[in-house]
Amino acid sequence: MVDNTREQIRYRKSCSTLVRVGYGTIMIGWWRAARYIGLILLKKSLVLQQIRGNDVLSYPGISDTRIILILLALVTALMSFVALMHLFIGLSAIREGMGKKTIGLYIPLTLLMIIISFARALNKLSVFLSSLDLNDDVLLNLNVDIINNSLVTPTFASVIIELTFMIMLTEQFFAAVRIRWYRRQMKKNQTESQSG
Amino acid sequence: MQIDFHYYATYCAAVIAGYSCRDSEKIAWCAQFVDRCTKTFLDRIGGPVSAATTQLQLEMMEADTSLLGLQEITRIWASFHFLPGDLYAQGPGKCSRRFLHKYRLICNTDSELLVDTVELARAKGPEAAGIAMHVLADTWAHRYFAGTPSLVINNTGYYFYEIMREGDREVEKAVKFNHNPVTKDRPDRAVYTNTMYQGTERSMMNLGHGRAGHLPDYSYARYRYMPSWGGYMEIMKDNPLDYMHAFCQMIYALKSLRDPDGRFETGHYDREAIRPWEETIRQIFEVRRLLDSEDWKKLGVEISGRALEDFDEEKYEKEYVEADQDSRDDTVLGRFIMAALAQKSMVTSRIFSSGSLLAGYPADYRFNGLKDIRDFFKNLIDKGSKK
Incomplete structure (x- = not known):
């Protein structure tokens, strides 16, 4: 009753990868949403500074609190969409890994996310590196005040997370493709053995 | 047993x-x-x-x-x-x-x-x-x-299927594990209690067959699963x-x-x-x-x-x-x-x-x-x- 051929072991490994990475995709979605909402709540002064300093966005008649609330609502709505997309992709991957029926739409969405993630990771890395004042002080004392006082400059941690996410999505994509290929092969073998 | x-x-x-x-x-x-x-x-x-x-x-x-x-x-x-x-x-x-x-x-x-x-x-x-x-x-x-x-030896995962007899045919049901030690195992629904997943290698939750619950101790149980040590190999356990x-x-x-x-x-x-x-x-x-x-x-x-x-x-x-x-x-x-x-x-x-x-x-x-x-x-x- 057990099948421990090399193909079956590889297939199960891919399924296991897909399930694990699926959970990771969901968690990254929640993290992203929490990060951007947290950014507005914890760095209100910096946010207001950016908005007030902008000719297009600044409205002298509106209070700071209102601006923050409007921004929070917009970011929450956008981040909810992002988190839901992560949830859809993650859950689909988990279902596929567990052998349940799922919509194949998550595979091209994963590919799209890989491209976006790659671009984000590159961008974050270049901005991060250029924002560092690589003098002896920074290297010896790990002085990150420059980064903490900026809204847009990414931290080293967020660069690592973006890169990790990109690798995860790549694993997810290849595991999904492999699983579908194996299933097609298994179905083909089954049909051949039944007709033979 | x-x-x-x-x-x-x-x-x-x-x-x-x-x-x-x-x-x-x-x-x-x-x-x-x-x-x-x-x-x-x-x-x-x-x-x-x-x-x-x-x-x-x-x-x-x-x-x-x-x-x-x-x-x-x-x-x-x-x-x-x-x-x-x-x-x-x-x-x-x-x-x-x-x-x-x-x-x-x-x-x-x-x-x-x-x-x-x-x-x-x-x-x-x-x-x-x-x-x-x-x-x-x-x-x-x-x-x-x-x-x-040991987590790397004794852990099991979602890949756990019980083989049950329904009439004159055998069917496979995915085993559902819950972690409430007070609830009784439900063999009719393939719902069993097991120890909670603990990511620490040496956690007591990973001792023996805790992660598989009491299934190894039930004489009627036939199941297949992937043990942690098996490198994605499947094991079939025929308790009877x-x-x-x-x-x-x-x-x-x-x-x-x-x-x-x-x-x-x-x-x-x-x-x-x-x-x-x-x-x-x-x-x-x-x-x-x-x-x-x-x-x-x-x-x-x-x-x-x-x-x-x-x-x-x-x-x-x-x-x-x-x-x-x-x-x-x-x-x-x-x-x-x-x-x-x-x-x-x-x-x-x-x-x-x-x-x-x-x-x-x-x-x-x-x-x-x-x-x-x-x-x-x-x-x-x-x-x-x-x-």
Whole structure:
């Protein structure tokens, strides 16, 4: 009753990868949403500074609190969409890994996310590196005040997370493709053995 | 395995093997008592705590998972419930030494250690035989799990399917595990309780077959799953077949123990002896029920002509407590304790000889100038030399 051929072991490994990475995709979605909402709540002064300093966005008649609330609502709505997309992709991957029926739409969405993630990771890395004042002080004392006082400059941690996410999505994509290929092969073998 | 097999089935096996009803009761009592002899119990009766053959859930919760604590845990569980199958097994491909030592503790049947376990009980009375039968039976139920807390060995995942019979066809159902220890297992719905996932390698949740719940202990269960150590390999566990093997092997082992010139060998199962009751025994194993004590009890009456009394943990306690220090070892509990110490020492010694420190240092190492179980010296070596 057990099948421990090399193909079956590889297939199960891919399924296991897909399930694990699926959970990771969901968690990254929640993290992203929490990060951007947290950014507005914890760095209100910096946010207001950016908005007030902008000719297009600044409205002298509106209070700071209102601006923050409007921004929070917009970011929450956008981040909810992002988190839901992560949830859809993650859950689909988990279902596929567990052998349940799922919509194949998550595979091209994963590919799209890989491209976006790659671009984000590159961008974050270049901005991060250029924002560092690589003098002896920074290297010896790990002085990150420059980064903490900026809204847009990414931290080293967020660069690592973006890169990790990109690798995860790549694993997810290849595991999904492999699983579908194996299933097609298994179905083909089954049909051949039944007709033979 | 549970009380239905360790107590009632062992009684039946002992009677079939030719033991008197009285001796068969003792063998069965001792076989079941291996699941009750905790440090707490021994402390209460004034016995040596190092003879503990199991741990209470509370003891496990409070257990120290430092190196020494883990060695203590491994000594108990590997010696009595998860006898290692091959202490010199090659690892599954490239692996670290730490993983290899744990991999070698995986329980399996028909091992050299099993031969040593049964031979250790030779000419030692029904108490030692009972302990040996418990260990033997558990090698069949607890195969593929190790008696040491280890995530990389004992973990299981969502890939767990039970094979059930619906009418005249077999169907597979994905097993649903929940972590509430209060809820009962639901065999009709393939819903079982297991220990919670803990990412720490040495967590007590990863001891033995905790991650598979009680499934290995249910005689009706047939399931396939992917063990953590298997490298995505699938394992099929057929408990009705394994339990039948365990029962037949117990009869063979008990018969060999009765023979003064006998020698226990692996791979022998006395199927002839069970022929008059084979169908009844097969049905007991197949019925989807959490405990089969009543059926085994009835079979015991049919085989021996008398009913086995319900298991009483304190049956021999008074005899032990009231005996004076010098004659305690001649009581039933005393002989059980000595046999348990001998079994623990033997297994620890074998594990140590294989190059692993997972069970700590064995008693023999005393002669090379290292500390060891004080109680063991006091009870086994010193008293043995006096005799």
